[in-house]
Every structure is written in C-alpha cells, then in structure tokens.
Amino acid sequence: MTAILMTLAFVVATLGITAWASRRSTGASSFFAAGRNITAWQNGLAVAGDYMSAASFLGITGLIAYYGYDGFLYSVGFLVAYLTVLLVVAEPLRNTGKYTMADVLAFRLSPRPVRAIASLSTLTISGLYMIAQMVGAGAMVSLLMRDTGIDFSMSVVSVGLLMTVYVVFGGMLATTWVQIVKAILLMAGVILLSVMVMSQFGYSFGALFEAATQVGYTENGAAVQRDFLQPGLYYKPPYGPLNLISLSMALILGTAGLPHILVRFYTVPDAPTARKSVVWAMGIIGVFYLLTTLLGLGAALLVGRDTIATQGGINMSAPLLADAVGGELFLAFIAAVTFATILAVVAGLTISASTSVAHDFYSNVVRAGKQTTPREEVTVARITAVAMGAGAVGLAILIGPSANVAFLVGLAFAVAASANLPVIVLSLFWRRFNTVGAVSGMGVGLLASIVLIGISPSFMGADAWFPLENPGIVSIPAGFLAAVIGTLLSRDTEAEKLYTELLVRANTGLGAEKATSH
Amino acid sequence: MATPRPDWEGMASSPAFQDLLRSKIRFIGVATVFFLTYYFALPILSGYWPDLMGRKVLGEFSLAYVFAFSQFPMAWIVAAIYLRVAAKFDRQAAAVVREYGPDSVVRGGTAAHADDLLTGESSQ
Numbered sequence: 001m002t003a004i005l006m007t008l009a010f011v012v013a014t015l016g017i018t019a020w021a022s023r024r025s026t027g028a029s030s031f032f033a034a035g036r037n038i039t040a041w042q043n044g045l046a047v048a049g050d051y052m053s054a055a056s057f058l059g060i061t062g063l064i065a066y067y068g069y070d071g072f073l074y075s076v077g078f079l080v081a082y083l084t085v086l087l088v089v090a091e092p093l094r095n096t097g098k099y100t101m102a103d104v105l106a107f108r109l110s111p112r113p114v115r116a117i118a119s120l121s122t123l124t125i126s127g128l129y130m131i132a133q134m135v136g137a138g139a140m141v142s143l144l145m146r147d148t149g150i151d152f153s154m155s156v157v158s159v160g161l162l163m164t165v166y167v168v169f170g171g172m173l174a175t176t177w178v179q180i181v182k183a184i185l186l187m188a189g190v191i192l193l194s195v196m197v198m199s200q201f202g203y204s205f206g207a208l209f210e211a212a213t214q215v216g217y218t219e220n221g222a223a224v225q226r227d228f229l230q231p232g233l234y235y236k237p238p239y240g241p242l243n244l245i246s247l248s249m250a251l252i253l254g255t256a257g258l259p260h261i262l263v264r265f266y267t268v269p270d271a272p273t274a275r276k277s278v279v280w281a282m283g284i285i286g287v288f289y290l291l292t293t294l295l296g297l298g299a300a301l302l303v304g305r306d307t308i309a310t311q312g313g314i315n316m317s318a319p320l321l322a323d324a325v326g327g328e329l330f331l332a333f334i335a336a337v338t339f340a341t342i343l344a345v346v347a348g349l350t351i352s353a354s355t356s357v358a359h360d361f362y363s364n365v366v367r368a369g370k371q372t373t374p375r376e377e378v379t380v381a382r383i384t385a386v387a388m389g390a391g392a393v394g395l396a397i398l399i400g401p402s403a404n405v406a407f408l409v410g411l412a413f414a415v416a417a418s419a420n421l422p423v424i425v426l427s428l429f430w431r432r433f434n435t436v437g438a439v440s441g442m443g444v445g446l447l448a449s450i451v452l453i454g455i456s457p458s459f460m461g462a463d464a465w466f467p468l469e470n471p472g473i474v475s476i477p478a479g480f481l482a483a484v485i486g487t488l489l490s491r492d493t494e495a496e497k498l499y500t501e502l503l504v505r506a507n508t509g510l511g512a513e514k515a516t517s518h
Numbered sequence: 519m520a521t522p523r524p525d526w527e528g529m530a531s532s533p534a535f536q537d538l539l540r541s542k543i544r545f546i547g548v549a550t551v552f553f554l555t556y557y558f559a560l561p562i563l564s565g566y567w568p569d570l571m572g573r574k575v576l577g578e579f580s581l582a583y584v585f586a587f588s589q590f591p592m593a594w595i596v597a598a599i600y601l602r603v604a605a606k607f608d609r610q611a612a613a614v615v616r617e618y619g620p621d622s623v624v625r626g627g628t629a630a631h632a633d634d635l636l637t638g639e640s641s642q
Contacts, residue, residue: 229572232572276601504529
C-alpha cells in the first residue's frame with residue numbers, strides 16, 4: 001500500500017511539472033530542445049538520469065548478485081563510455097546540429113536517404129531500450145502487487161500510458177525536469193540502500209568484501225561456494241572471454257550513438273555547456289555505478305541467489321535487498337524510485353524517437369522540399385509518441401518478465417555502436433566521407449547487429465548459429481567497414497567542399513543554434 | 519533573412535584556426551588512445567587470464583577488482599584534464615571568430631546544403 005502511495009506522489013508531482021512545461025512550451029525549439037536553456041548541472045543530471053535507468057539499477061545489481069565481479073564489468077563500461085561522448089561527440093554535435101543526431105550527418109550529405117535511415121536506427125535503438133525498461137517495470141509491479149489483482153501486463157500498460165502523457169503534453173522541457181527529479185531520487189535511494197547494506201557489515205568494506213569471497217548458493221542441485229571477487233563466473237570459456245570483449249566494445253562505443261543521450265546536448269545553450277554537462281553526468285554516474293558493487297554483493301550475501309531466483313528473479317535483486325535490510329517501508333520507497341526511473345527513462349526515449357520521426361522522417365523525407373511548420377512537426381511527434389507507447393507496451397508484454405534487463409539494454413548499445421557511431425565519427429573527421437558511405441554504414445551496422453542478435457544463444461539457445469550473446473565485436477567493425485567501402489565507391493565533391501564549413505563550425509561554434517530567451 | 523556568407527575557407531586556412539585544430543586533434547587523439555587501451559585491458563585480461571587477475575593483491579581484493587575500480591578515477595581524471603585543456607581551446611576559438619568571422623553572422627544555415635537545418639522556426 002505504501003509503495004502505491006509513494007509512486008502516486010511521484011506521478012502527481014511529475015504531472016504537475018508536465019502541466020507547467022506545457023504552458024511554457026511554445027514552438028518547436030521549446031518542444032524538441034527545451035528552448036536550449038538548460039544549464040550544465042541540470043543537463044548533467046538529466047543525462048545521468050537518462051542513463052541510470054531501471055535496467056542499470058535492477059539489471060546490474062542482479063548480475064553482481066548472481067555472478068559477482070563479472071556483473072560489475074557492465075558498471076565500468078557504462079562509465080568509461082562517457083569519455084567517448086566527452087572527447088569525440090558532444091561538442092561538435094551541439095555546434096552543427098539542431099534537434100537530432102541526423103542533423104550532423106545531413107549537414108553535408110544528401111538529407112533524404114541519410115535522415116530516413118537515421119530515423120529507422122533511432123526507432124530501433126529506442127525501441128530495444130524501451131522494452132528493457134518496460135520489462136523491468138512489469139517485474140517490479142508484479143513483485144509489489146503479489147496479493148492484489150495487478151499483474152505484469154497491467155503495469156506495463158500503465159507505464160505506457162503515463163509516459164505518453166508526459167511526452168505529448170510536456171515535450172522536452174517536461175521530460176528533462178522529470179529526469180532531473182528522478183535522478184536525485186534514485187541517487188538518494190541508492191546511497192541510502194548502500195548505507196543500510198554497510199550497516200549489516202559494521203560499516204566495514206573489508207568485512208563486506210571478505211564475506212564476498214565465500215558466497216554460497218545452489219548450482220545444478222548442489223550447494224557451492226564461490227569467490228565473487230574473482231573473474232570468470234559468467235564469462236566462461238570457450239566463448240565467454242570473446243563475449244565479454246564484444247560487450248565491452250558495445251558499451252564503450254554505443255553510448256556516443258544513443259539517440260536519447262545525444263539529443264540532450266541540444267538542450268543547452270552552447271558547446272562549452274555541453275562539455276561541462278558531460279563532466280557533471282560522469283561524476284553522478286560514476287558514484288552510482290560504484291555503489292552497484294555494494295548493492296550487488298549485498299544482495300548476494302543478505303538475500304542470496306537461491307532466494308532471489310524463487311522470489312521474482314534476477315531483476316528483483318535490488319528490491320529484495322531493500323526488503324531484507326529496511327523492511328516493507330523501505331521496499332516501498334525503493335519500488336517507487338524504481339518506478340519513477342522507468343517512467344522518466346521511457347519518456348526520454350519516446351521524445352528522442354518521436355523527434356527523429358517528426359524532424360528527420362516527416363519534415364525532411366516525406367515532405368522534403370516543401371515548407372512544414374513547426375506546429376506540424378510537433379503534431380507528428382505527438383502522434384509518434386502515442387504509437388510508440390502502444391508498440392512498446394505490446395512487445396514488452398510479449399517478451400515477458402524473465403530476461404535480464406541490463407543484458408537487453410546491452411543489445412541496444414550494440415546496435416547504437418554499429419549503426420550510429422561509425423557514421424557520426426566519419427562525418428566529423430573524414431573529409432572524403434559521403435552519402436553512400438553513410439547509408440551503407442548505417443544499413444549494414446543496423447542489419448548486422450539485429451541479425452546477429454536474432455541468431456545468438458539468447459534467442460536460439462545452446463546450438464545458436466552465432467556463439468556470442470552480444471554482436472558488437474562483429475557488427476561494429478562491419479558498420480565501420482561498410483561506411484568506408486561505401487564512401488570509396490562513390491565521390492561527392494559538394495560534400496567534401498562543405499566539410500570545410502563543418503570543420504569551422506564544429507570547432508568554433510560559429511553559426512550554432514542559439515538559445516531562445518524567455 | 520539574408521546573412522552574408524562567412525568566409526569558411528578563409529577561416530579554415532587561417533593560422534589561428536589551423537593551430538587550434540592541430541592542438542585539439544593531438545589532445546583528443548592521445549587521450550582517446552590512452553583511455554581505450556586502459557579500458558580494454560580490463561576485459562581482455564579478465565577474460566583470458568582469470569587466474570592472474572584473480573590473484574589477491576590488497577587484502578581480499580583481487581587484482582581484477584582493483585583494476586576495475588581504478589577505471590573510475592581514470593575516467594574522472596581524463597575528464598578533468600580535458601576540461602582544463604578545452605578552456606584554452608575555447609579562448610583560441612573565440613579569437614578565430616573575432617578575427618575572421620563577420621560579426622553579422624549569428625545564425626547558421628547559409629551553406630547550399632544546409633537548408634534542411636532551416637525548416638524550423640529559425641527560418642521565419
């Protein structure tokens with residue numbers, strides 16, 4: 001009951017933010033980019049909030065609770081990935097684009113094909129990411145409402161409804177503020193939970209980690225004891241090590257290709273602010289991911305893998321830990337925070353996907369060459385948000401609550417790293433790069449990653465055609481290679497000439513989109 | 519809204535801009551190679567040499583865990599260094615704009631290909 005009340009309080013507060021934002025939201029720049037008036041620390045929190053999704057919180061805690069050190073490797077990759085964003089992508093993107101990732105590509109390539117395929121990859125990545133969040137939401141609510149009539153499907157539907165409301169009425173300004181509120185709540189929840197875990201070990205890290213060297217659970221019917229600080233519990237030979245490297249590539253290169261993270265850099269006034277906001281985000285995200293170690297090992301020791309497995313599965317390790325150390329009230333608080341996280345992240349994903357459909361696909365492909373009004377774009381975005389909400393709800397119900405949500409998100413990273421990152425990097429750093437290269441790079445990257453996921457052990461079981469769970473190690477080079485070969489097969493002197501302008505703009509900020517004054 | 523087309527080629531070939539670009543690419547190149555090497559060493563060593571990485575080095579801490587934790591300060595330090603260096607890049611960029619960029623240019627989209635950037639409110 002308490003959990004429901006706390007969740008409702010968050011929902012009411014965020015709907016208030018949405019109402020406020022919809023009154024302030026005037027015009028397309030405001031709907032899609034929050035008027036470019038967000039400050040560095042605010043954007044840092046919003047980026048961190050987008051990133052610290054339920055998949056991270058529930059998924060990584062679960063993986064560490066099951067596999068110790070090997071699960072923690074997700075945390076490391078998720079943080080270090082921000083160096084790619086900081087050093088390579090954030091500033092040039094802010095300086096040369098307007099609303100979406102495709103703006104940077106369309107700057108000197110022919111807009112129609114490039115935007116069409118960029119829109120497709122944005123939809124795919126946001127969709128995969130969103131399904132992971134929805135699965136987390138469903139599992140969470142089913143755990144809380146065991147005794148009431150609300151089940152997995154119903155909770156997925158309610159998340160879908162709420163996030164559509166945020167996006168349709170509040171736009172980017174509302175989702176940014178919902179994200180900021182949620183980031184603060186989640187950090188508070190995780191810090192509190194960590195302190196309570198530590199209290200069980202006399203506030204001694206030594207005691208916790210010493211206990212973690214002997215974690216007992218049942219494996220194949222036999223009781224075993226494992227050292228959770230040792231590598232190799234999950235990534236076992238023959239394919240484990242390669243799978244781990246593949247995952248690492250997807251994480252480190254995928255973040256800089258995630259559409260819902262990239263659009264956040266359009267909400268700040270200029271490139272230096274974008275840069276500072278990445279550093280803010282890295283501070284917050286780093287602390288969060290460091291703490292996942294305490295939560296994961298805490299769950300392994302205080303709840304135990306066997307209990308987790310029977311009481312809701314790997315994704316429920318963190319909530320079960322909250323119940324174990326803080327009782328029902330604390331579980332309610334953590335559940336409300338998790339639910340808030342899911343709502344906020346799903347809203348962020350929806351806005352980036354619908355922005356891409358409105359701006360890239362509708363304005364520049366469907367209505368190419370004709371005048372579209374900003375009002376029209378906003379309307380298309382709203383319709384897309386509703387359609388996406390419905391689609392993701394359906395798919396999440398179809399997949400069901402059992403898959404690990406951090407793993408599902410890892411797949412979205414692989415698609416982003418294969419389809420988006422190669423063409424973003426090449427268009428910024430290679431004068432010769434052209435439209436054929438961009439289209440073939442994105443097409444091959446997208447296709448390769450999706451097909452390889454389809455024939456991986458996660459979908460085909462033990463005798464899958466492709467032995468690795470994460471396709472990154474094959475699909476990322478494939479994306480790069482296709483982009484390079486496509487480029488070399490054709491020549492676009494116009495694009496090469498425009499590179500000079502891109503270079504000056506990207507590095508000086510001259511001509512970049514300005515903030516609107518309120 | 520007709521703004522005079524800035525002399526992009528002139529700016530691009532100016533010594534001040536070339537200087538900025540060179541130092542920027544050098545820094546970003548070195549930093550990227552460094553952090554990618556430092557990062558990928560972790561999954562490669564953990565995956566293929568679990569016995570070596572499982573060795574206890576700090577009390578109960580395995581080498582693997584110590585190395586994994588060290589990635590966090592590594593990322594923060596690289597980011598902090600970049601923040602300092604980039605402040606210098608900002609000053610250089612501002613100097614380039616002052617010297618070569620026409621003051622009248624406040625909005626982008628004057629290039630032939632960039633009309634799609636103008637579909638929003640900035641064209642009205």
